[in-house]
Amino acid sequence: MNLNRRSFLAVPALALPTLAGGSAVAQAATAQPVLTGAEQLAAQGWRPLAGRKLGVLSNPTGVLANGDHIVDSMVAAGVRPVAAFGPEHGFRGSAQAGGSEGDYNDPRTGIPVYDAYGADAAKLASLFTKAGLDTVVFDIADVGARFYTYIWSLYTAMLAAANVGAAFVVLDRPNPIGSRLAGPVLDPKFASGVGLKPIAQQHGMTVGELARFFAAEFLPGDGAQLKHLEVIQVRGWRRDGFFADTGLRWVLPSPNMPTPDTALVYPGTGMFEGTVFSEGRGTTRPFEIVGAHGLDWRWRDELEKLHLPGAAFREVYFVPTFSKFVNETCGGVQLTVTEPQVFDAVRTAVAMLVTAKRIAPDKFGWRPDQVIDKLSGSARLRTMVDAGAGIDEITGAWRAELGDFGRRRRPYLIYR
Numbered sequence: 001m002n003l004n005r006r007s008f009l010a011v012p013a014l015a016l017p018t019l020a021g022g023s024a025v026a027q028a029a030t031a032q033p034v035l036t037g038a039e040q041l042a043a044q045g046w047r048p049l050a051g052r053k054l055g056v057l058s059n060p061t062g063v064l065a066n067g068d069h070i071v072d073s074m075v076a077a078g079v080r081p082v083a084a085f086g087p088e089h090g091f092r093g094s095a096q097a098g099g100s101e102g103d104y105n106d107p108r109t110g111i112p113v114y115d116a117y118g119a120d121a122a123k124l125a126s127l128f129t130k131a132g133l134d135t136v137v138f139d140i141a142d143v144g145a146r147f148y149t150y151i152w153s154l155y156t157a158m159l160a161a162a163n164v165g166a167a168f169v170v171l172d173r174p175n176p177i178g179s180r181l182a183g184p185v186l187d188p189k190f191a192s193g194v195g196l197k198p199i200a201q202q203h204g205m206t207v208g209e210l211a212r213f214f215a216a217e218f219l220p221g222d223g224a225q226l227k228h229l230e231v232i233q234v235r236g237w238r239r240d241g242f243f244a245d246t247g248l249r250w251v252l253p254s255p256n257m258p259t260p261d262t263a264l265v266y267p268g269t270g271m272f273e274g275t276v277f278s279e280g281r282g283t284t285r286p287f288e289i290v291g292a293h294g295l296d297w298r299w300r301d302e303l304e305k306l307h308l309p310g311a312a313f314r315e316v317y318f319v320p321t322f323s324k325f326v327n328e329t330c331g332g333v334q335l336t337v338t339e340p341q342v343f344d345a346v347r348t349a350v351a352m353l354v355t356a357k358r359i360a361p362d363k364f365g366w367r368p369d370q371v372i373d374k375l376s377g378s379a380r381l382r383t384m385v386d387a388g389a390g391i392d393e394i395t396g397a398w399r400a401e402l403g404d405f406g407r408r409r410r411p412y413l414i415y416r
Contacts (some may be wrong), residue, residue, distance in 0.1 A: 003347075004208050006086070011022060011061075012329070013318050018043055022149055025402070028335060030339055032217060033236055033247055034173065034174060034234060034235070034236040034237045034246040034248055035171070035234065035236055036062075036172065036173050036174075036234055036248070037139070037172045037173070037208070037231070037233060037234060038062065038064060038139050038173075038216065038232075039064055039065060039233030040041065040232060040235065041171065042064050042068075042070070042073050042077075042234060042396070044081040045077045045078075045079075045223075046073070046074050046077045047079075049074070049079055049137070049169070051133070052134055052135040052167075053082045053132055053133045053134045054081040054082060054133060054135050054136075054137055055081060055082060055083045055084070055085060055128060055136050055137070055166075056070065056071050056074075056081045056083075056084045056085065056130050056136075056137045056139070056294050057084075057085040057087065057116060057135035057136060057138045057139075057140065057154075057157050058070060058071065058084065058086075058091065058137075058138070058139045059086065059087055059089060059090065059091060059092075059093050059140050060092065060138055060141075060149075060251055060252070060253075061113070061141035061251045061252075061253045062092035062139035062140060062141075062142055062171070063172075063251050065248070065249065067249075068361065069149075070137075070139055070171070071084055071106075071109060071111065073109060073281065075109045075111070080109075081111055081112060081137075081392040082111075082112075082131050082132055082133050083111060083112050083113070083131035083133060084091070084106060084111050084113045084114070085113070085114050085116040085124075085127070085139060085157070085350065086100060086101055086115055086116055086117065087100075087113075087116055087117055087149065087150055087153040087168055088100060088112070088117045088149045088150070088153070088254070089117075089135075089255065090115075090117075091106070091113045091281040091328075092106075092235070093254075096252065097205070097255065097256060097281070098307050099117075100115045100116075100117035100118070101113070101115065101135070102115050103115050105228070106117075107369065110258070112131070114127045114130075114131065116153060116156075116157070117149075117153075117186070118193065118416065119156065120156065121156050121159040121163060121189070121222075122163075124156055124157060124158075124159075124160035125157040125160040125161075125163045125164050126164060127305040128161065128164050129161075129164055130161055132165065133166055134166055135166055135167045135168070135169060136157055136158075136161045136166050136167070136169070137171065138154055138157060138168070138169070138170045138171065138207065138211070139167045139171040140207065140253070140386060140401065141173050141176070141178055141207075141251070141253045141287075142173075142175065142206075142207050142210075142253070143253060143257060143263040143264050143266055144175045144176065144178075144202055144203060144204065144205075144263065144266075144267060145201065145202060145203075145270055145377035146183075146194075146195050146200065146201045146202075146203060146267075146377070147184060147194035147195055147201070147270055147375050148253075148254075148266070149193060149272075149375075150207075150253070151203075151207065151210055151346065152195070153193075154170075154195065154207055154210065154211060154214070155196055155197065155210075155214050155218065155297045156196075157342050158214055158215065158226060158229075159219060159222060159224055160227055161226060161227075162219055162226045163224055164267070165227050166261070167226075167227050167228040167229075167230070168211070168226050168227075168229050168230070169230045169231075169232065170207055170208045170211045170229075170230070170231045171232050172207060172208030172209075172231055172232055172233055172234050172414075173206065173207065174234055174237045174241070174243065174246050174248070175204065175205060175206050175239070176242065176243035176246075176260050176263045176264075177242065177243075177263050177264050177267070177340075177345075178204065178240055178242050178340070179201070179239040179240055180202060180204050180242060181200050181202060181203070181204045181402055181405065181406050182200065182201060182202035182204075182267065182344050182345060182346040182347065182402070183200055183201025183202050183267065183268075183346035183376075183377075183398065183402070184200070184201055184376060184377045184378065184380065184381070184397075184398035184401065185198050185200050185201075185398065185401045185402065185404075185405050186198045186201075186247070186377035187377055187378040187379075188369065190373055190374055190377055190378050190395070191378075192238075192374040193207065194265065194374055194375060195374060195375075195377060197214070197217075197218050198377075198386045198405075199213075199311075199409075200335050200402055200405045200406075201267055201307070201346055201376070202267040202345060202346055203378065203409075204239075204409075205409060205412075206234065206239075206412070206414070206415070207375060207413050208231035208232075208233060208234075208414060209230060209231075209413055209415075211229060211407075212229070212231065212237075212412040213409055213412040214414065215229050215341035216411075217408070220309045220344075228254040231414065233414055233415075234415070237415060238415060238416060239415040239416065242260070242264075243260040243263065243331075246259060251366070254301065256280075256281055256286040256287070257287075257412055258284070258285075258286070259288075261337060262285070262286065262287050262288060262290060264337045264340060264343065265287055265288055265335050265337060265345050265348075265349075267345040267349070268344075268345030268348050268349030268350075268352075269287045269288070269290055269335065269344055269345070269348075269349050269352070269356075269384075270287060270349075270375065271349050271353070271372060271375050271376060271381075272287075272290050272349070272352075272353075272366075273371065274366060274367055274370070274371045274372025274374075274375045274376070274377060274382075275364065275365065275366055275367060276292065276323070276324070276355070276363075276364070276365045276366070276367060277290055277291060277292045277320075277332070277356065277363075277364065278290065278291055278292060278320055278323065278324040278325050278330055278332070279323075280318075281320065281322060281323035281324070282320030282321040282323045282324075282326065283318050283320060283321075284320040285334060288334055288335050288336070288413045289318055289332060289333075289334050289335075290332050290333060290352065291316065291317075291318065291330040291331050291332015291333065291404050292325065292330055292331070292332065292360075292363050292364075293328045293329065293330050293331075293363075294360075294363055295313050295317045295330065295331035295332050295360060295363060296315075296331045298356065298360075299331075299332065299333055299356060299359060299360065300313045300314065300315040300333045302358075302359055303333060303351065303352065303385050304356055306351055306355075306391075308339035308348050308351055309339065309342040309343060309344065310333060310337055310338055310339035310340065310341070310343030310344075311336070311337065311338065311340050311343060311348050312335075312336045313333045313334070313335060313336075314333060314334045314336065314382075315331075315333065316331070316332055316333060316334040317329060317330065317331050317332075318330055319329070320334070333352075335348070335352075344397070346396050347391065349369060350381070350391055350394050350395055352392070353381075353385050354385060354389075354390065355390055356372045357385055357386075359368065366382055370382065380397060380398075381394065384397065
């Protein structure tokens, strides 16, 4: 079955038992436990996938409530994938940022694992063909930011699946930072591995919703249509909730995303990767701790004067063990989210950038490779900060495009 923008929205999910009185979405309630797509199929012994030649794109976040990885659970149930594929950090998650585990046979299951990190659609399609699969299963937890690479692994895998005629199944999981839209929309001229297509910096969608969006909005433009897309929806989750509301176990989606608190700030403070400041890599609280050698209490004091909604700052000193300023004492701030419902990660980070440049112009700067433009989606943020623009002026510059994106994504949303 070929999908087009109109008809694919009606494609049913795999057959699953529904709750009496309505659909899974209609029955979502705070008193009901959150069940991921993977949990629901595992409860059926993975029978809806039986008989298919499965290739599973996953990492350690593809886990069940009992701690079993979905591939291990499938094998135990007699539904054996023909291959697994690892994104950035690897299938079992042992690699650091910008790394992967390579190709190998998984010691636990004997299943061949292929390195999908950095592979374009043509390369990934060749791996799909080599594996002999007819269905790609995607189960990776996202954290809700455009520059987190797993959603682009999703897009590339969808394009590759379309090119080889494979079906695509997304085992959906909650967005841990809820549904807030924030930040600029990517300018396609700045497309890269940390942002391939024009979506908002904080997109407010689950991976299942993103898959629907990608299939309708981007795959046709790239000359491909999926044979079949199935999203196994989360039950018991509302899109205005946060990870703490789910009752699910937090599994590090990457080595520098240790807690749900990290995920809340990441769509904003992740931009500090594009500066000469440390974004806290090499500390126990990456992306929550930000600073540089020679900074002191004045940055924290200036930030506190702004009374940014849902944000609190603590003066902090730290010595990174890797990445920037290794073994150097740095000063800076630790950002704490006090009220997630009103916290805007991108606006807060813009305030941090603007104040850092104003009070420490001799220490603040952008990385020479200007990767900030890829992270923020254009040269606009960098040039406005350099020109001395204020917080409201900068964030107001993308208000219209963010509204347009919100309207564009609306038909593909699943959860209320």
